[in-house]
Amino acid sequence: xxxxxxxxxxxxxxxxxxxxxxxxxxxxxxxxxxxxxxxxxxxxxxxxxxxxxxxxxxxxxxxxxxxxxxxxxxxxxxxxxxxxxxxxxxxxxxxxxxxxxxxxxxxxxxxxxxxx
Amino acid sequence: xxxxxxxxxxxxxxxxxxxxxxxxxxxxxxxxxxxxxxxxxxxxxxxxxxxxxxxxxxxxxxxxxxxxxxxxxxxxxxxxxxxxxxxxxxxxxxxxxxxxxxxxxxxxxxxxxx
Numbered sequence: 001x002x003x004x005x006x007x008x009x010x011x012x013x014x015x016x017x018x019x020x021x022x023x024x025x026x027x028x029x030x031x032x033x034x035x036x037x038x039x040x041x042x043x044x045x046x047x048x049x050x051x052x053x054x055x056x057x058x059x060x061x062x063x064x065x066x067x068x069x070x071x072x073x074x075x076x077x078x079x080x081x082x083x084x085x086x087x088x089x090x091x092x093x094x095x096x097x098x099x100x101x102x103x104x105x106x107x108x109x110x111x112x113x114x115x116x
Numbered sequence: 117x118x119x120x121x122x123x124x125x126x127x128x129x130x131x132x133x134x135x136x137x138x139x140x141x142x143x144x145x146x147x148x149x150x151x152x153x154x155x156x157x158x159x160x161x162x163x164x165x166x167x168x169x170x171x172x173x174x175x176x177x178x179x180x181x182x183x184x185x186x187x188x189x190x191x192x193x194x195x196x197x198x199x200x201x202x203x204x205x206x207x208x209x210x211x212x213x214x215x216x217x218x219x220x221x222x223x224x225x226x227x228x229x230x
Contacts, residue, residue: 033217045217090159098209098217107159
């Protein structure tokens with residue numbers, strides 16, 4: 001069974017641009033969560049989607065948004081990029097909503113975003 | 117707001133030693149606790165998941181314990197090997213229906229010397 005895949009793996013953008021990251025969950029998984037990882041803040045929860053609906057959201061500005069498609073694939077968008085948005089963005093999938101099942105989350109390799 | 121702390125931040129030990137990694141959390145109302153490992157440039161790999169009603173879980177040379185009332189968990193690694201070198205992350209799932217997703221500690225960077 002294929003794991004969680006994320007594209008692209010690396011991305012370089014300049015301040016003010018916008019970016020879209022993609023995540024394909026494990027087949028059959030309906031929950032997709034996004035996390036930001038930086039050396040200073042560690043791993044922080046961005047949001048979770050389940051059956052095309054945003055179920056939970058972390059404490060990030062509105063520049064960070066996402067969506068989920070009917071095939072459970074998810075995209076994350078960051079508008080008006082800032083230098084501080086440089087990070088590793090990780091996607092995780094699970095069968096059910098985090099906190100409502102005994103299932104673990106399976107993480108993808110991440111997208112490394114650099115903002116210049 | 118849940119906060120997760122991991123001690124030590126870094127650890128270097130010779131091969132073969134048994135070692136303990138520590139994790140503490142401020143809000144005991146958790147749904148579960150997970151231990152992950154992260155290799156450089158890669159995503160996270162789930163090692164052990166402990167439900168809030170459980171006290172410990174074991175997988176091979178790994179044993180994780182959970183004391184919810186004191187807000188602590190430990191990951192015990194027996195007979196360490198160089199391949200165990202990685203960053204180990206502790207994460208708690210809140211009982212509020214996952215509203216905060218998983219809350220992670222900043223990790224313990226482990227080096228096993230051959």
